Amino acid sequence: MLYPPxxxxxxGMxxxxxxxxxxxxxxxxxxxxxxxxxxxxxxxxxTxxxxxxxxxTRYNVLLFDQRGCGRSRPHASLDNNTTWHLTADMERLRADVMGAEKWLVFGGSWGSTLALAYAQQHSGRVSELVVRGIFGLRRAELRWFYQEGASWLFPDYWEDFLAPIPSDERGDLIAAYRKRLTGDDPVERLRAAKAWSLWEGRTITLMPSAKHQQSHADERNALAFARIENHYFVHDGFMECDGQLLRDAHRLHGIPGTIIQGRYDACTPARTAxxxxxxxPQAVxxxxxxxxxxxxxxxxLARLIQATNTYAGR
Known part of the structure:
Protein backbone atom coordinates (compact mmCIF):
# COMPACT_ATOMS: atom_id res chain seq x y z
CA MET A 1 0.00 0.00 0.00
CA LEU A 2 2.85 2.38 0.80
CA TYR A 3 5.08 3.57 -2.02
CA PRO A 4 8.57 1.96 -2.17
CA PRO A 5 11.27 3.36 0.14
CA GLY A 12 20.06 20.35 5.63
CA MET A 13 19.47 22.42 8.76
CA THR A 47 10.74 8.95 9.65
CA THR A 57 7.25 10.49 -9.32
CA ARG A 58 4.55 13.13 -8.83
CA TYR A 59 5.45 14.89 -5.57
CA ASN A 60 8.31 16.97 -4.24
CA VAL A 61 7.97 16.44 -0.48
CA LEU A 62 9.57 18.36 2.36
CA LEU A 63 9.74 16.66 5.76
CA PHE A 64 11.24 18.22 8.86
CA ASP A 65 11.83 17.45 12.52
CA GLN A 66 10.12 20.13 14.57
CA ARG A 67 12.03 22.16 17.15
CA GLY A 68 13.71 20.09 19.85
CA CYS A 69 13.05 16.64 18.39
CA GLY A 70 14.48 14.08 16.01
CA ARG A 71 17.63 15.39 14.33
CA SER A 72 16.89 19.03 15.13
CA ARG A 73 19.04 20.75 17.74
CA PRO A 74 19.15 21.31 20.69
CA HIS A 75 17.44 18.10 21.72
CA ALA A 76 14.30 18.28 23.90
CA SER A 77 14.58 22.07 24.15
CA LEU A 78 11.53 24.04 25.29
CA ASP A 79 12.91 27.54 24.66
CA ASN A 80 11.31 29.48 21.78
CA ASN A 81 9.15 26.48 21.03
CA THR A 82 5.46 27.22 20.38
CA THR A 83 2.94 26.59 17.63
CA TRP A 84 3.70 29.97 16.10
CA HIS A 85 7.44 29.34 16.08
CA LEU A 86 6.71 26.20 14.06
CA THR A 87 4.40 27.91 11.57
CA ALA A 88 7.14 30.53 11.06
CA ASP A 89 9.62 27.71 10.42
CA MET A 90 7.22 26.28 7.84
CA GLU A 91 7.01 29.57 5.98
CA ARG A 92 10.79 29.85 5.82
CA LEU A 93 11.09 26.26 4.63
CA ARG A 94 8.47 26.87 1.94
CA ALA A 95 10.13 30.03 0.67
CA ASP A 96 13.83 29.36 1.23
CA VAL A 97 14.13 25.59 0.83
CA MET A 98 11.19 24.45 -1.30
CA GLY A 99 10.93 27.69 -3.27
CA ALA A 100 7.23 27.08 -3.88
CA GLU A 101 4.42 29.62 -4.13
CA LYS A 102 1.96 27.07 -2.70
CA TRP A 103 2.14 23.56 -1.33
CA LEU A 104 -0.06 20.74 -0.14
CA VAL A 105 -0.01 20.62 3.67
CA PHE A 106 -0.33 17.13 5.19
CA GLY A 107 -0.48 16.53 8.94
CA GLY A 108 -1.70 13.93 11.40
CA SER A 109 -2.42 14.06 15.13
CA TRP A 110 -0.38 17.01 16.46
CA GLY A 111 0.55 17.52 12.80
CA SER A 112 -3.14 18.20 12.13
CA THR A 113 -3.06 20.95 14.77
CA LEU A 114 -0.02 22.51 13.17
CA ALA A 115 -1.47 22.12 9.67
CA LEU A 116 -4.68 23.90 10.67
CA ALA A 117 -2.81 26.68 12.45
CA TYR A 118 -0.56 27.24 9.43
CA ALA A 119 -3.44 27.12 6.94
CA GLN A 120 -5.42 29.65 8.95
CA GLN A 121 -2.41 31.98 9.05
CA HIS A 122 -1.27 31.45 5.47
CA SER A 123 -4.32 30.27 3.51
CA GLY A 124 -2.90 31.75 0.32
CA ARG A 125 0.09 29.42 0.55
CA VAL A 126 -1.94 26.21 0.86
CA SER A 127 -2.99 24.44 -2.35
CA GLU A 128 -4.69 21.55 -0.50
CA LEU A 129 -4.93 20.37 3.10
CA VAL A 130 -4.94 16.75 4.29
CA VAL A 131 -5.44 16.22 8.02
CA ARG A 132 -5.81 13.01 10.03
CA GLY A 133 -6.63 12.34 13.69
CA ILE A 134 -7.80 15.86 14.43
CA PHE A 135 -6.54 17.49 17.62
CA GLY A 136 -8.09 20.90 18.29
CA LEU A 137 -5.86 21.67 21.30
CA ARG A 138 -8.86 22.41 23.52
CA ARG A 139 -8.99 21.97 27.28
CA ALA A 140 -11.86 19.48 26.93
CA GLU A 141 -9.75 17.31 24.63
CA LEU A 142 -6.80 17.42 27.02
CA ARG A 143 -9.03 16.47 29.94
CA TRP A 144 -10.41 13.54 27.96
CA PHE A 145 -7.03 11.94 27.34
CA TYR A 146 -4.91 13.15 30.27
CA GLN A 147 -7.35 13.43 33.15
CA GLU A 148 -10.64 11.59 33.18
CA GLY A 149 -11.99 10.22 29.90
CA ALA A 150 -9.73 7.66 28.24
CA SER A 151 -8.88 6.13 31.63
CA TRP A 152 -12.28 4.40 31.51
CA LEU A 153 -11.20 2.55 28.38
CA PHE A 154 -7.68 1.63 29.51
CA PRO A 155 -7.68 1.21 33.32
CA ASP A 156 -4.58 -1.01 33.30
CA TYR A 157 -2.51 1.41 31.20
CA TRP A 158 -3.91 4.35 33.17
CA GLU A 159 -2.58 2.87 36.40
CA ASP A 160 0.93 2.93 34.93
CA PHE A 161 0.40 6.51 33.75
CA LEU A 162 -0.52 7.58 37.29
CA ALA A 163 2.41 5.77 38.91
CA PRO A 164 4.98 8.62 38.79
CA ILE A 165 2.52 11.10 40.35
CA PRO A 166 1.68 11.12 44.10
CA SER A 167 -2.04 10.83 44.84
CA ASP A 168 -2.24 14.38 46.23
CA GLU A 169 -1.04 15.85 42.88
CA ARG A 170 -3.41 14.01 40.56
CA GLY A 171 -5.98 16.78 40.30
CA ASP A 172 -4.01 18.28 37.38
CA LEU A 173 -1.92 15.54 35.82
CA ILE A 174 -0.52 17.67 33.00
CA ALA A 175 0.86 20.18 35.53
CA ALA A 176 2.16 17.39 37.75
CA TYR A 177 3.98 15.82 34.84
CA ARG A 178 5.41 19.18 33.79
CA LYS A 179 6.97 19.54 37.24
CA ARG A 180 8.76 16.22 36.81
CA LEU A 181 9.63 16.55 33.13
CA THR A 182 11.35 19.89 33.76
CA GLY A 183 12.84 19.10 37.18
CA ASP A 184 16.51 18.72 38.10
CA ASP A 185 16.45 14.99 38.83
CA PRO A 186 17.40 13.13 35.62
CA VAL A 187 16.08 9.81 36.95
CA GLU A 188 12.68 11.31 37.77
CA ARG A 189 12.63 13.14 34.41
CA LEU A 190 13.20 9.94 32.48
CA ARG A 191 10.71 7.93 34.53
CA ALA A 192 8.04 10.55 33.90
CA ALA A 193 8.93 10.77 30.19
CA LYS A 194 8.62 7.03 29.70
CA ALA A 195 5.27 6.86 31.51
CA TRP A 196 3.87 9.82 29.57
CA SER A 197 5.01 8.47 26.21
CA LEU A 198 3.98 4.89 26.87
CA TRP A 199 0.42 5.97 27.73
CA GLU A 200 0.05 7.22 24.15
CA GLY A 201 2.02 4.33 22.65
CA ARG A 202 -0.33 1.80 24.22
CA THR A 203 -3.56 3.52 23.23
CA ILE A 204 -2.70 4.71 19.73
CA THR A 205 -4.07 1.75 17.77
CA LEU A 206 -7.34 -0.11 17.75
CA MET A 207 -5.38 -3.33 18.28
CA PRO A 208 -2.42 -3.28 20.75
CA SER A 209 0.82 -2.69 18.87
CA ALA A 210 4.23 -3.73 20.23
CA LYS A 211 5.86 -1.56 17.57
CA HIS A 212 4.22 1.63 18.78
CA GLN A 213 4.88 0.79 22.43
CA GLN A 214 8.55 0.14 21.72
CA SER A 215 9.05 3.41 19.84
CA HIS A 216 7.44 5.39 22.65
CA ALA A 217 9.55 3.63 25.30
CA ASP A 218 12.91 4.51 23.70
CA GLU A 219 14.71 6.79 26.20
CA ARG A 220 15.85 9.53 23.83
CA ASN A 221 12.57 9.61 21.91
CA ALA A 222 10.48 9.51 25.09
CA LEU A 223 12.29 12.45 26.69
CA ALA A 224 11.78 14.80 23.73
CA PHE A 225 8.27 13.51 23.03
CA ALA A 226 7.03 13.93 26.59
CA ARG A 227 8.76 17.22 27.44
CA ILE A 228 7.75 19.01 24.26
CA GLU A 229 4.21 17.66 24.06
CA ASN A 230 3.55 18.51 27.71
CA HIS A 231 5.10 21.96 27.17
CA TYR A 232 2.67 22.73 24.36
CA PHE A 233 -0.27 21.69 26.48
CA VAL A 234 0.56 24.02 29.36
CA HIS A 235 2.14 26.95 27.52
CA ASP A 236 -0.10 29.98 27.83
CA GLY A 237 0.86 31.63 24.55
CA PHE A 238 0.17 28.97 21.93
CA MET A 239 -3.38 30.09 21.18
CA GLU A 240 -5.37 33.26 21.66
CA CYS A 241 -8.32 31.42 23.21
CA ASP A 242 -9.62 27.96 23.97
CA GLY A 243 -11.03 26.50 20.76
CA GLN A 244 -9.30 28.94 18.42
CA LEU A 245 -8.65 26.41 15.65
CA LEU A 246 -12.32 25.48 15.32
CA ARG A 247 -13.48 29.06 15.81
CA ASP A 248 -11.30 30.17 12.90
CA ALA A 249 -12.12 27.26 10.58
CA HIS A 250 -13.85 29.73 8.25
CA ARG A 251 -10.37 30.76 7.17
CA LEU A 252 -10.04 27.36 5.49
CA HIS A 253 -12.98 28.03 3.17
CA GLY A 254 -11.77 27.88 -0.41
CA ILE A 255 -8.98 25.38 0.36
CA PRO A 256 -9.67 21.89 -1.03
CA GLY A 257 -9.16 19.37 1.74
CA THR A 258 -9.62 15.94 3.23
CA ILE A 259 -10.30 15.04 6.87
CA ILE A 260 -9.53 11.44 7.87
CA GLN A 261 -10.53 10.13 11.28
CA GLY A 262 -10.63 6.73 12.98
CA ARG A 263 -14.00 6.17 14.62
CA TYR A 264 -12.38 4.46 17.63
CA ASP A 265 -9.55 6.95 18.06
CA ALA A 266 -9.01 7.24 21.83
CA CYS A 267 -6.24 9.85 21.60
CA THR A 268 -8.11 12.39 19.47
CA PRO A 269 -11.78 11.36 19.56
CA ALA A 270 -13.93 11.73 16.45
CA ARG A 271 -16.01 14.59 17.83
CA THR A 272 -13.33 17.17 17.01
CA ALA A 273 -13.00 15.91 13.43
CA PRO A 281 -18.07 21.66 4.85
CA GLN A 282 -16.32 21.61 1.48
CA ALA A 283 -13.67 19.25 2.85
CA VAL A 284 -14.09 15.55 2.09
CA LEU A 301 -3.45 4.43 5.46
CA ALA A 302 -5.61 3.63 2.44
CA ARG A 303 -7.49 6.93 2.83
CA LEU A 304 -4.28 8.94 3.25
CA ILE A 305 -2.74 7.58 0.07
CA GLN A 306 -6.04 8.01 -1.75
CA ALA A 307 -5.97 11.68 -0.74
CA THR A 308 -2.39 12.31 -1.90
CA ASN A 309 -3.15 10.58 -5.19
CA THR A 310 -6.31 12.65 -5.66
CA TYR A 311 -4.43 15.91 -5.26
CA ALA A 312 -1.30 14.92 -7.19
CA GLY A 313 -2.67 16.11 -10.51
CA ARG A 314 -4.20 19.40 -9.39
Missing part, protein backbone atom coordinates in the same frame (compact mmCIF):
# COMPACT_ATOMS: atom_id res chain seq x y z
CA UNK A 6 13.13 6.42 -1.11
CA UNK A 7 16.01 8.52 0.14
CA UNK A 8 16.18 12.33 0.28
CA UNK A 9 17.88 13.98 -2.67
CA UNK A 10 18.74 16.99 -0.51
CA UNK A 11 18.78 17.74 3.22
CA UNK A 14 17.42 25.60 9.02
CA UNK A 15 19.02 28.05 11.45
CA UNK A 16 16.06 29.80 13.05
CA UNK A 17 18.14 32.60 14.54
CA UNK A 18 16.78 32.04 18.05
CA UNK A 19 18.75 29.02 19.23
CA UNK A 20 17.28 26.21 17.12
CA UNK A 21 18.52 24.33 14.08
CA UNK A 22 15.71 22.48 12.34
CA UNK A 23 16.49 19.38 10.28
CA UNK A 24 14.77 19.16 6.89
CA UNK A 25 14.86 16.86 3.88
CA UNK A 26 13.49 16.90 0.35
CA UNK A 27 12.51 13.72 -1.46
CA UNK A 28 10.65 12.56 -4.53
CA UNK A 29 10.62 14.47 -7.82
CA UNK A 30 12.26 17.94 -7.67
CA UNK A 31 9.85 19.02 -10.42
CA UNK A 32 6.82 17.46 -8.74
CA UNK A 33 3.92 18.97 -6.84
CA UNK A 34 5.20 20.69 -3.66
CA UNK A 35 4.03 19.16 -0.37
CA UNK A 36 5.04 19.31 3.29
CA UNK A 37 4.60 16.49 5.80
CA UNK A 38 3.98 17.46 9.45
CA UNK A 39 4.70 14.76 12.00
CA UNK A 40 2.81 14.12 15.21
CA UNK A 41 4.21 14.32 18.66
CA UNK A 42 5.05 17.20 18.60
CA UNK A 43 8.28 15.83 20.09
CA UNK A 44 8.71 12.81 17.82
CA UNK A 45 10.06 13.48 14.32
CA UNK A 46 9.69 12.45 10.68
CA UNK A 48 11.55 7.14 6.36
CA UNK A 49 8.07 5.58 6.26
CA UNK A 50 6.47 9.03 6.10
CA UNK A 51 8.16 9.64 2.73
CA UNK A 52 6.20 6.71 1.34
CA UNK A 53 2.76 8.34 1.62
CA UNK A 54 3.36 10.28 -1.60
CA UNK A 55 3.92 9.10 -5.16
CA UNK A 56 7.64 9.90 -5.58
CA UNK A 274 -16.79 16.02 13.08
CA UNK A 275 -16.91 19.60 14.35
CA UNK A 276 -14.15 20.59 11.93
CA UNK A 277 -16.10 18.98 9.09
CA UNK A 278 -19.20 20.99 10.03
CA UNK A 279 -17.18 24.21 10.11
CA UNK A 280 -15.33 23.41 6.84
CA UNK A 285 -14.68 13.71 5.37
CA UNK A 286 -13.78 10.04 5.97
CA UNK A 287 -14.76 8.46 9.29
CA UNK A 288 -12.91 5.12 9.11
CA UNK A 289 -15.02 2.50 10.91
CA UNK A 290 -12.31 0.01 11.90
CA UNK A 291 -9.46 2.26 13.06
CA UNK A 292 -8.01 4.07 16.04
CA UNK A 293 -5.44 6.86 15.97
CA UNK A 294 -2.32 5.56 14.21
CA UNK A 295 -1.69 6.58 10.61
CA UNK A 296 -0.51 3.10 9.61
CA UNK A 297 -3.72 1.26 10.48
CA UNK A 298 -4.95 -0.19 7.16
CA UNK A 299 -8.16 1.80 6.81
CA UNK A 300 -6.45 5.08 7.69
Missing amino acids: IEPYRK LDTGDGHQVYWELCGNPQGKPAVFLHGGPGSGC PVHRRLFDP WELHKAW FHLVPDAGHAFDEPGI
Whole structure:
Protein backbone atom coordinates (compact mmCIF):
# COMPACT_ATOMS: atom_id res chain seq x y z
CA MET A 1 0.00 0.00 0.00
CA LEU A 2 2.85 2.38 0.80
CA TYR A 3 5.08 3.57 -2.02
CA PRO A 4 8.57 1.96 -2.17
CA PRO A 5 11.27 3.36 0.14
CA ILE A 6 13.13 6.42 -1.11
CA GLU A 7 16.01 8.52 0.14
CA PRO A 8 16.18 12.33 0.28
CA TYR A 9 17.88 13.98 -2.67
CA ARG A 10 18.74 16.99 -0.51
CA LYS A 11 18.78 17.74 3.22
CA GLY A 12 20.06 20.35 5.63
CA MET A 13 19.47 22.42 8.76
CA LEU A 14 17.42 25.60 9.02
CA ASP A 15 19.02 28.05 11.45
CA THR A 16 16.06 29.80 13.05
CA GLY A 17 18.14 32.60 14.54
CA ASP A 18 16.78 32.04 18.05
CA GLY A 19 18.75 29.02 19.23
CA HIS A 20 17.28 26.21 17.12
CA GLN A 21 18.52 24.33 14.08
CA VAL A 22 15.71 22.48 12.34
CA TYR A 23 16.49 19.38 10.28
CA TRP A 24 14.77 19.16 6.89
CA GLU A 25 14.86 16.86 3.88
CA LEU A 26 13.49 16.90 0.35
CA CYS A 27 12.51 13.72 -1.46
CA GLY A 28 10.65 12.56 -4.53
CA ASN A 29 10.62 14.47 -7.82
CA PRO A 30 12.26 17.94 -7.67
CA GLN A 31 9.85 19.02 -10.42
CA GLY A 32 6.82 17.46 -8.74
CA LYS A 33 3.92 18.97 -6.84
CA PRO A 34 5.20 20.69 -3.66
CA ALA A 35 4.03 19.16 -0.37
CA VAL A 36 5.04 19.31 3.29
CA PHE A 37 4.60 16.49 5.80
CA LEU A 38 3.98 17.46 9.45
CA HIS A 39 4.70 14.76 12.00
CA GLY A 40 2.81 14.12 15.21
CA GLY A 41 4.21 14.32 18.66
CA PRO A 42 5.05 17.20 18.60
CA GLY A 43 8.28 15.83 20.09
CA SER A 44 8.71 12.81 17.82
CA GLY A 45 10.06 13.48 14.32
CA CYS A 46 9.69 12.45 10.68
CA THR A 47 10.74 8.95 9.65
CA PRO A 48 11.55 7.14 6.36
CA VAL A 49 8.07 5.58 6.26
CA HIS A 50 6.47 9.03 6.10
CA ARG A 51 8.16 9.64 2.73
CA ARG A 52 6.20 6.71 1.34
CA LEU A 53 2.76 8.34 1.62
CA PHE A 54 3.36 10.28 -1.60
CA ASP A 55 3.92 9.10 -5.16
CA PRO A 56 7.64 9.90 -5.58
CA THR A 57 7.25 10.49 -9.32
CA ARG A 58 4.55 13.13 -8.83
CA TYR A 59 5.45 14.89 -5.57
CA ASN A 60 8.31 16.97 -4.24
CA VAL A 61 7.97 16.44 -0.48
CA LEU A 62 9.57 18.36 2.36
CA LEU A 63 9.74 16.66 5.76
CA PHE A 64 11.24 18.22 8.86
CA ASP A 65 11.83 17.45 12.52
CA GLN A 66 10.12 20.13 14.57
CA ARG A 67 12.03 22.16 17.15
CA GLY A 68 13.71 20.09 19.85
CA CYS A 69 13.05 16.64 18.39
CA GLY A 70 14.48 14.08 16.01
CA ARG A 71 17.63 15.39 14.33
CA SER A 72 16.89 19.03 15.13
CA ARG A 73 19.04 20.75 17.74
CA PRO A 74 19.15 21.31 20.69
CA HIS A 75 17.44 18.10 21.72
CA ALA A 76 14.30 18.28 23.90
CA SER A 77 14.58 22.07 24.15
CA LEU A 78 11.53 24.04 25.29
CA ASP A 79 12.91 27.54 24.66
CA ASN A 80 11.31 29.48 21.78
CA ASN A 81 9.15 26.48 21.03
CA THR A 82 5.46 27.22 20.38
CA THR A 83 2.94 26.59 17.63
CA TRP A 84 3.70 29.97 16.10
CA HIS A 85 7.44 29.34 16.08
CA LEU A 86 6.71 26.20 14.06
CA THR A 87 4.40 27.91 11.57
CA ALA A 88 7.14 30.53 11.06
CA ASP A 89 9.62 27.71 10.42
CA MET A 90 7.22 26.28 7.84
CA GLU A 91 7.01 29.57 5.98
CA ARG A 92 10.79 29.85 5.82
CA LEU A 93 11.09 26.26 4.63
CA ARG A 94 8.47 26.87 1.94
CA ALA A 95 10.13 30.03 0.67
CA ASP A 96 13.83 29.36 1.23
CA VAL A 97 14.13 25.59 0.83
CA MET A 98 11.19 24.45 -1.30
CA GLY A 99 10.93 27.69 -3.27
CA ALA A 100 7.23 27.08 -3.88
CA GLU A 101 4.42 29.62 -4.13
CA LYS A 102 1.96 27.07 -2.70
CA TRP A 103 2.14 23.56 -1.33
CA LEU A 104 -0.06 20.74 -0.14
CA VAL A 105 -0.01 20.62 3.67
CA PHE A 106 -0.33 17.13 5.19
CA GLY A 107 -0.48 16.53 8.94
CA GLY A 108 -1.70 13.93 11.40
CA SER A 109 -2.42 14.06 15.13
CA TRP A 110 -0.38 17.01 16.46
CA GLY A 111 0.55 17.52 12.80
CA SER A 112 -3.14 18.20 12.13
CA THR A 113 -3.06 20.95 14.77
CA LEU A 114 -0.02 22.51 13.17
CA ALA A 115 -1.47 22.12 9.67
CA LEU A 116 -4.68 23.90 10.67
CA ALA A 117 -2.81 26.68 12.45
CA TYR A 118 -0.56 27.24 9.43
CA ALA A 119 -3.44 27.12 6.94
CA GLN A 120 -5.42 29.65 8.95
CA GLN A 121 -2.41 31.98 9.05
CA HIS A 122 -1.27 31.45 5.47
CA SER A 123 -4.32 30.27 3.51
CA GLY A 124 -2.90 31.75 0.32
CA ARG A 125 0.09 29.42 0.55
CA VAL A 126 -1.94 26.21 0.86
CA SER A 127 -2.99 24.44 -2.35
CA GLU A 128 -4.69 21.55 -0.50
CA LEU A 129 -4.93 20.37 3.10
CA VAL A 130 -4.94 16.75 4.29
CA VAL A 131 -5.44 16.22 8.02
CA ARG A 132 -5.81 13.01 10.03
CA GLY A 133 -6.63 12.34 13.69
CA ILE A 134 -7.80 15.86 14.43
CA PHE A 135 -6.54 17.49 17.62
CA GLY A 136 -8.09 20.90 18.29
CA LEU A 137 -5.86 21.67 21.30
CA ARG A 138 -8.86 22.41 23.52
CA ARG A 139 -8.99 21.97 27.28
CA ALA A 140 -11.86 19.48 26.93
CA GLU A 141 -9.75 17.31 24.63
CA LEU A 142 -6.80 17.42 27.02
CA ARG A 143 -9.03 16.47 29.94
CA TRP A 144 -10.41 13.54 27.96
CA PHE A 145 -7.03 11.94 27.34
CA TYR A 146 -4.91 13.15 30.27
CA GLN A 147 -7.35 13.43 33.15
CA GLU A 148 -10.64 11.59 33.18
CA GLY A 149 -11.99 10.22 29.90
CA ALA A 150 -9.73 7.66 28.24
CA SER A 151 -8.88 6.13 31.63
CA TRP A 152 -12.28 4.40 31.51
CA LEU A 153 -11.20 2.55 28.38
CA PHE A 154 -7.68 1.63 29.51
CA PRO A 155 -7.68 1.21 33.32
CA ASP A 156 -4.58 -1.01 33.30
CA TYR A 157 -2.51 1.41 31.20
CA TRP A 158 -3.91 4.35 33.17
CA GLU A 159 -2.58 2.87 36.40
CA ASP A 160 0.93 2.93 34.93
CA PHE A 161 0.40 6.51 33.75
CA LEU A 162 -0.52 7.58 37.29
CA ALA A 163 2.41 5.77 38.91
CA PRO A 164 4.98 8.62 38.79
CA ILE A 165 2.52 11.10 40.35
CA PRO A 166 1.68 11.12 44.10
CA SER A 167 -2.04 10.83 44.84
CA ASP A 168 -2.24 14.38 46.23
CA GLU A 169 -1.04 15.85 42.88
CA ARG A 170 -3.41 14.01 40.56
CA GLY A 171 -5.98 16.78 40.30
CA ASP A 172 -4.01 18.28 37.38
CA LEU A 173 -1.92 15.54 35.82
CA ILE A 174 -0.52 17.67 33.00
CA ALA A 175 0.86 20.18 35.53
CA ALA A 176 2.16 17.39 37.75
CA TYR A 177 3.98 15.82 34.84
CA ARG A 178 5.41 19.18 33.79
CA LYS A 179 6.97 19.54 37.24
CA ARG A 180 8.76 16.22 36.81
CA LEU A 181 9.63 16.55 33.13
CA THR A 182 11.35 19.89 33.76
CA GLY A 183 12.84 19.10 37.18
CA ASP A 184 16.51 18.72 38.10
CA ASP A 185 16.45 14.99 38.83
CA PRO A 186 17.40 13.13 35.62
CA VAL A 187 16.08 9.81 36.95
CA GLU A 188 12.68 11.31 37.77
CA ARG A 189 12.63 13.14 34.41
CA LEU A 190 13.20 9.94 32.48
CA ARG A 191 10.71 7.93 34.53
CA ALA A 192 8.04 10.55 33.90
CA ALA A 193 8.93 10.77 30.19
CA LYS A 194 8.62 7.03 29.70
CA ALA A 195 5.27 6.86 31.51
CA TRP A 196 3.87 9.82 29.57
CA SER A 197 5.01 8.47 26.21
CA LEU A 198 3.98 4.89 26.87
CA TRP A 199 0.42 5.97 27.73
CA GLU A 200 0.05 7.22 24.15
CA GLY A 201 2.02 4.33 22.65
CA ARG A 202 -0.33 1.80 24.22
CA THR A 203 -3.56 3.52 23.23
CA ILE A 204 -2.70 4.71 19.73
CA THR A 205 -4.07 1.75 17.77
CA LEU A 206 -7.34 -0.11 17.75
CA MET A 207 -5.38 -3.33 18.28
CA PRO A 208 -2.42 -3.28 20.75
CA SER A 209 0.82 -2.69 18.87
CA ALA A 210 4.23 -3.73 20.23
CA LYS A 211 5.86 -1.56 17.57
CA HIS A 212 4.22 1.63 18.78
CA GLN A 213 4.88 0.79 22.43
CA GLN A 214 8.55 0.14 21.72
CA SER A 215 9.05 3.41 19.84
CA HIS A 216 7.44 5.39 22.65
CA ALA A 217 9.55 3.63 25.30
CA ASP A 218 12.91 4.51 23.70
CA GLU A 219 14.71 6.79 26.20
CA ARG A 220 15.85 9.53 23.83
CA ASN A 221 12.57 9.61 21.91
CA ALA A 222 10.48 9.51 25.09
CA LEU A 223 12.29 12.45 26.69
CA ALA A 224 11.78 14.80 23.73
CA PHE A 225 8.27 13.51 23.03
CA ALA A 226 7.03 13.93 26.59
CA ARG A 227 8.76 17.22 27.44
CA ILE A 228 7.75 19.01 24.26
CA GLU A 229 4.21 17.66 24.06
CA ASN A 230 3.55 18.51 27.71
CA HIS A 231 5.10 21.96 27.17
CA TYR A 232 2.67 22.73 24.36
CA PHE A 233 -0.27 21.69 26.48
CA VAL A 234 0.56 24.02 29.36
CA HIS A 235 2.14 26.95 27.52
CA ASP A 236 -0.10 29.98 27.83
CA GLY A 237 0.86 31.63 24.55
CA PHE A 238 0.17 28.97 21.93
CA MET A 239 -3.38 30.09 21.18
CA GLU A 240 -5.37 33.26 21.66
CA CYS A 241 -8.32 31.42 23.21
CA ASP A 242 -9.62 27.96 23.97
CA GLY A 243 -11.03 26.50 20.76
CA GLN A 244 -9.30 28.94 18.42
CA LEU A 245 -8.65 26.41 15.65
CA LEU A 246 -12.32 25.48 15.32
CA ARG A 247 -13.48 29.06 15.81
CA ASP A 248 -11.30 30.17 12.90
CA ALA A 249 -12.12 27.26 10.58
CA HIS A 250 -13.85 29.73 8.25
CA ARG A 251 -10.37 30.76 7.17
CA LEU A 252 -10.04 27.36 5.49
CA HIS A 253 -12.98 28.03 3.17
CA GLY A 254 -11.77 27.88 -0.41
CA ILE A 255 -8.98 25.38 0.36
CA PRO A 256 -9.67 21.89 -1.03
CA GLY A 257 -9.16 19.37 1.74
CA THR A 258 -9.62 15.94 3.23
CA ILE A 259 -10.30 15.04 6.87
CA ILE A 260 -9.53 11.44 7.87
CA GLN A 261 -10.53 10.13 11.28
CA GLY A 262 -10.63 6.73 12.98
CA ARG A 263 -14.00 6.17 14.62
CA TYR A 264 -12.38 4.46 17.63
CA ASP A 265 -9.55 6.95 18.06
CA ALA A 266 -9.01 7.24 21.83
CA CYS A 267 -6.24 9.85 21.60
CA THR A 268 -8.11 12.39 19.47
CA PRO A 269 -11.78 11.36 19.56
CA ALA A 270 -13.93 11.73 16.45
CA ARG A 271 -16.01 14.59 17.83
CA THR A 272 -13.33 17.17 17.01
CA ALA A 273 -13.00 15.91 13.43
CA TRP A 274 -16.79 16.02 13.08
CA GLU A 275 -16.91 19.60 14.35
CA LEU A 276 -14.15 20.59 11.93
CA HIS A 277 -16.10 18.98 9.09
CA LYS A 278 -19.20 20.99 10.03
CA ALA A 279 -17.18 24.21 10.11
CA TRP A 280 -15.33 23.41 6.84
CA PRO A 281 -18.07 21.66 4.85
CA GLN A 282 -16.32 21.61 1.48
CA ALA A 283 -13.67 19.25 2.85
CA VAL A 284 -14.09 15.55 2.09
CA PHE A 285 -14.68 13.71 5.37
CA HIS A 286 -13.78 10.04 5.97
CA LEU A 287 -14.76 8.46 9.29
CA VAL A 288 -12.91 5.12 9.11
CA PRO A 289 -15.02 2.50 10.91
CA ASP A 290 -12.31 0.01 11.90
CA ALA A 291 -9.46 2.26 13.06
CA GLY A 292 -8.01 4.07 16.04
CA HIS A 293 -5.44 6.86 15.97
CA ALA A 294 -2.32 5.56 14.21
CA PHE A 295 -1.69 6.58 10.61
CA ASP A 296 -0.51 3.10 9.61
CA GLU A 297 -3.72 1.26 10.48
CA PRO A 298 -4.95 -0.19 7.16
CA GLY A 299 -8.16 1.80 6.81
CA ILE A 300 -6.45 5.08 7.69
CA LEU A 301 -3.45 4.43 5.46
CA ALA A 302 -5.61 3.63 2.44
CA ARG A 303 -7.49 6.93 2.83
CA LEU A 304 -4.28 8.94 3.25
CA ILE A 305 -2.74 7.58 0.07
CA GLN A 306 -6.04 8.01 -1.75
CA ALA A 307 -5.97 11.68 -0.74
CA THR A 308 -2.39 12.31 -1.90
CA ASN A 309 -3.15 10.58 -5.19
CA THR A 310 -6.31 12.65 -5.66
CA TYR A 311 -4.43 15.91 -5.26
CA ALA A 312 -1.30 14.92 -7.19
CA GLY A 313 -2.67 16.11 -10.51
CA ARG A 314 -4.20 19.40 -9.39
